[in-house]
Amino acid sequence: MDKKDVQKPLHVQVAEKVIDGLRAGTAPWQIPWDASGMPFLLPYNFQSGKRYKGINALSLLMAGRDDPRWMTYRQAEESGMQVRKGEKSMLIQFVKTTDERTKRDASGKVMHDELGKPIKETTALRHAIIRNAYVFNAAQIDGMPKLEREIPGVDWQPNERAEKMIASSGAKILHEYSGKAFYSPKNDTITLPYKDWFSQHHKYYATLLHELGHWTGHPERLNRDMGNSFGDLLYAKEELRAEIASMIMGQELGIGHDPGQHFAYVESWIKILENNPFEIFLPQWMLNVYSIISWILKERSKNQ
Template sequence: MAAENKKMHEAVAEKIIAQLKEGTAPWQLPWEKSTAAFDKPQNAVTDKAYRGLNALYLQLFSPFEDPRWATFKQAQSKGWQVQKGAKGMAINFVKTHQFYPKKDEQGKQVLDENGKPVKVPRTLNPPMITKAWVFNAEQIKGVPPIAKSSEISQWEKLNRVESLVKNTGASIAHVQGNSAYYSPLGDNIRMPEKTQFKSSDRYYATLLHELGHWTGHKNRLDRSIMNSFGTQEYAREELRAEIASMMLGSELQIGHDPGQHLAYVDSWIKILTEKPFEIHQAASDSQKIMDYLMTFDRKKELKQVASKSSTSDAEPVEVPDVERIPELSHQPEVKYQKQEMETTLKFGR
């Protein structure tokens, strides 16, 4: 099948399989870059961040440092010029509306003041998925230099992550040992002591991975996570947590620690070979994981708004209670009767 005729999920699956066969998980790649390590792919015209499979594809396989992209028509609309011979990257474009000629009661086409047909939008159900070619800002003449984001200290970044973790209310126990995992049976996370990690960002990257699994509980995003180690379903869940951890590391600017993937590589290759659409579903689920966890990042902001409102005559703002969450490191480890299942129903690294 010609590359240009392949569906996006097939092309992405093939690229990931090729790197997995070489022994390298492709999501390691973004953290080998320097200047754009924390910049999410975004549209150069609308400033909106790409999501799901589009975001994963552009972040993993872009050869450029600039995170901004635009279609040929978008570039033209801004007076920019795509360089001659530039090769774009194909992404999915979800079309939710189709424009049709407007007709009057007699069925005649309605014209505007210039004599041109008037068109009205109609919702497409289901939406239509088409292909759109986007070009990087480095390939487009006239794009203004990217605005430099204000420097944030490492302390501020890690404080933000710690606040997010506390706001989740997740049950987390720190125990000396060599494993980190989430237990769906007990709905709790076990982590090694913080002092066992070489750096604080590695600790939080690992914890974000486990929180990715935590979101799969039936009372949260309700994914199928009651699976034994070694099964394809287990490997599918690990794929989601790993991609989500990469997305979160980029969003929170702390990086991503891929860890060891030897236990899952063969399963991932098998899954993506037999069902390439799996990467589309995994990217979609990973986006949901990230969106879910990032809501806890905004609780502090909402609480501040509520505090200001309570000192004025305005109506109080109702926000989640984040004050009563106990210190995570002091939470007792929960014991369960079905200990024989504990060894298989875990997700971790």
């Protein structure tokens, strides 16, 4: 990582990368992909297997790596691998709410379990602490196993998986002979063209997921201010939330993602991030994105 970047807060670094990506048409949610040939998977920690979330996920996506696996220098060493000399790391941040310490007896001696290992105890911190960490991509690490990408077989039915999730949400979906796709807060309905109007099925589902993202903002659900009309900055923010939610859910379900006509909002998104780069940070719109996804997936699990 460049020293000049270390001096900038993470949200500023990411906002600058997103702005550059938007101008070049290479922001992750601007890239069309489908289930048979996804150019990227969401980034995750190779040692823990857990996906990065919020601003960390977006930052690592913007790194332009084909491999979604990341880990710290120490994690690589613990796994018997080695980060190559001269490789630059990526900054991530996490909130620490607990502290783990080695348990000691009254005399100060380390206590051990029946296997002879030091006993660890976890205590809650009085105040949450934001900590920095630096991670490397799998492509920067010697000894990494080959990435095995799961390619759907001929019997795999991604459309059925999407249909089940959409049905379980309870959203009222209307179809009509029109080229428009939209969510109506007044009527609390999603309107789409008929499926056969889409050149590919995955484009239909990607569009539906985008509108389903808007649907979660209704007062009876997440109660989000979604703006009033095109050109409204709140409206542009809502479009950005729904588009990224559609991208993430599409990858989760393996149904793909298509940016559709949302390039119309690029200049508004750039303006938003230039005026207030903190918009990219988790307490702002990324929290709304993950609220959208959590709501939909929660509704799906309740109805399975």
